Amino acid sequence: MPRNALYAQSGGVTPVINASAGGVIAAARRHPDRIGTMFAAQNGILGALDEVLIDTAQLTETHLTQLRHTPGGAFGSCRHKLKHGAELKRLFELFAAYDIGYFFYNGGGDSADTCLKVAEFAQYHGVDLTAIHIPKTIDNDLPLTDCSPGFGSVAKYVATSVREAGLDTASMAASSTKVFILEVMGRHAGWIAAAAGLASSDAASPPHLILTPEVPFEAGRFVRAMQETIARVGYCVVVAAEGVRDAQGVYLAESGATDAFGHVQLGGVAPVLAGLVKQHLGYKCHWAVADYLQRAARHLASATDLAQAIAVGEHAVSYALGGLRSVMPAIVREDNEPYRWRIEPVPLAEVANREKPLPLEFLNGDGLHLSPLGREYFAPLIQGEVPPPYRDGLPDYPRWQFVTGAKRLPAFDPARG
Known part of the structure; x- marks a missing residue:
């Protein structure tokens, strides 16, 4: 049967x-x-x-x-x-x-x-x-x-977005915005942020800096790296995982709330980083949060x-x-x-x-750029x-509407032992 x-x-x-x-x-x-x-x-x-x-x-x-x-x-x-x-x-x-x-x-x-x-x-x-x-x-x-199903498509979307936004930023850098920051998902692991490095074709193309939870964030180091990039290229594009944290393990963007599984809710690392840019370098900076867009981009x-x-x-x-x-x-x-x-x-x-963290060997020695080994891992996952x-x-996406069946059980009472 x-x-x-x-x-x-x-x-x-x-x-x-x-x-x-x-x-x-x-x-x-x-x-x-x-x-x-x-x-x-x-x-x-x-x-x-x-x-x-x-x-x-x-x-x-x-x-x-x-x-x-x-x-x-x-x-x-x-x-x-x-x-x-x-x-x-x-x-x-x-x-x-x-x-x-x-x-x-x-x-x-x-x-x-x-x-x-x-x-x-x-x-x-x-x-x-x-x-x-x-x-x-x-x-x-x-x-x-x-790899996990879903990741390859998000990696493709984020790398594409970085390449396109980088061209936009470069075109305005001489007289306006010099810094663009894209925040992507990744609470404990920087896989998505690192995959954005596929957008880079040489040392001058974005993303110029990649920030992941696996590499402790240091504000001074970040500011210096950005300053050097702008001096060399004329602008700087940053991709940051939402879970970027300092050497003590404190998230840059903790909001104080937690979800049903006890995970800390993050309030947005991109505006925190943009604040550092304004405070220390004074450059005009735009930022964006990929959020649901990255995981819904079936196109x-x-x-x-x-x-x-x-x-x-x-x-x-x-x-x-x-x-x-x-x-x-x-x-x-x-x-x-x-x-x-x-x-x-x-x-x-x-x-x-x-959880499987991003291997540090997928980043260069400075922890801010995709390594050749990382590129070798990520590249096949975005193909086609x-x-x-x-x-x-x-x-042309359907709006799913299904008929649910008649119930056979009494209503659920979660207080029942």
Whole structure:
């Protein structure tokens, strides 16, 4: 008898997370004798707890194709730290009510923690459930995988933006703006900021300075490097990860708030850096925060990234049907030129609650520029263009609206033990 499956998206979305969803759904449909109904939880694990489920049978083949072209999270995502006790019990009541035998959770490091909790609960209580984590994070900080789906497209977008903004800054530097600062995501790891270095073709082209959390920030050193760059080139373009911090580990832009997982909320490193420029050098400075733009830019997605996003979704189903449990499909790099990769399973216990920092050897000795080794790593990940369909001059993205099923369980009471 086939058993049903539940898929959910979690955490910050990416330009290609929906492609992974399409990969999961399409792969499941190829095995009707093993997987019955593929449900999707609306708004991640919260939708599962509230029993807001979508029967993906309502998605046509055209819809599956559209998933590959659409940014955001088609089924809705969330940030929620699954709690032991009432929440885990409720989740397994849902699994029982819908005969869920397969759970696919698509997210980053915190989502891996949720998936691991589900897998361990099932094992401890002898529940026949296969939990597979599907990797996704633009931060590229998941361990045991060469890269994370979503990152390659963001790297391509940021490097492109830096190259274009650099030309703008250069054209105005003689009489106006001499400094442009782009703040990118990366709380604990500087992968995105470092990848922006791909935009540079020589020592005079931007980005001229790269700031990452892995290299402690020193204001005096930053000011001197900027002054030298402007004297040499005439202007300076900086890319800074949001998580830049000093030698004591204090973020330059702490706001004092925390999210559901206890992560410090950051208030913006770019204006802090711009203040230093004005205070010490007096130059006119513009700054921008890539924020949601970088992770929603499906129009500039990497073909490599898209292929990998689909592949991890398909392999997740293959692993589940092959009897593997509590694993994550990881991307293994086989070669750089030409770039070749494959997918292999890795233990989820070695992924959850762990982060992969940017290797310092990916930066030059001064820690402010991309090294040849870093360029060799990043370059293949941004290759290829797969633009979405356009209509009236704009990307033709669907507005996803799904019918959710009638509920079978009582309303969830989180206070229940």
